[in-house]
Amino acid sequence: MRSMVSSTSSRGIAAIVGVGPKLGRSIARKFAHEGYTVAILARDLGRLSRFADEIAREEMAQVFAIRIDCSESRSVREAFEGVLSLGFVEVLVYNAYQSVANWQPTSFADVKIDSFQKSIAVSSVGAFHCAQQVLPGMVERGRGTILFTGCSASLNGIAGYSELCCGKFALRALSQCLAREFQPLGVHVAHVIIDGIIGAPRGPSASRTLQQRSSVGEQQSAEGDGSMDPDTIARTYWQLHIQNRSAWTQEIDLRPYNSRSYNF
Template structure:
């Protein structure tokens, strides 16, 4: 299901930015940033009611076109249906995969982690990211243009006692088939793909200092990110 919010009279100068996993913090800030840069923005999450409020707020503040689309990243059918709506808007120039599988707020003994919770974490982090990228890559490759960002955090490399489900989620999203297949496939075909620490992405969005995707990222993005313990700039 898709709901649209339109503000402003001029046609958007850029393509579609699809932000998967939009909550009240990072996801909303990323969506607002792309709307500010002139993109038509599709925001996707499970709670369509809350998502619609975000879409209305961003459209009003940034004088932009914002579409709210429901998605469940643990469900392949939901992903395909959601991206039918996204692709109907036009060429998806940017995909940000920020979907998050809720983890326990208190440390949990590894032996007490349920199989269902573990499988759902893998479905969202790995299969969900793979399928979302798969929906937009053909259009990007055809135009030899596009950007795919997977958000991550320090938990992807540094284990946190009592939070094995959280660490597994970010570790799998960082290094599994999603990243390697997407990166290798798009590397020689004009599409930028990278993982970006959530703290770094939050910083550039709140400071409004990010360069427009499709261009090289400023030197601040190409620096080593202490939070994520990796180089956080473009890899191509």
């Protein structure tokens, strides 16, 4: 665990599990920007530490990089011992998944049982373990937010993607079960379906340029190939966290304006 110390947050901890160069990093940056101490977790500690350095420097926030393998329950327990040593976890975002080789369909006859089990372990069993680590503290305080990242494979079986779909179906079911059990106790649980291809962050300068354009046509042109901006998606995660409990969202789907039929 590395601490990128700059300023001290008076809020709880935002734990972001599954931080890569796109959505996970953008979510971590958003919560750091809003004043949270952030723990970012993934398998590649070297890359994770670079992200922590970057976010801490840009947002003047306190960021911790912690290695985790979501397919191993022992790794999850050890990682969250580190997270919980930082303080109360107010936000858990579970963004981990087992990537599909080259994102190409695999004939069911060719799917290896080890690969299938690993996908289930990362997509849903890992989410189960992470949620169990933070829920007792959230229930004790009567507040907290758990957000699970899904995709279109959470809703529809897709030929050639049985590993991904089964893991994501189970994650959606877990989210619904936890919402019904724990929302009456003050814990907001929501499932976010990403129905599109996430691109690279466009950055503050790109966002300002887009806002300055006056015509819809110019805005659409600036958005290029229709990929989704992870910084924009991250703002939705933040809005879910700060929702008034009188009208909590339990599931939301996000897609680009020029949405096509995506397979995952």
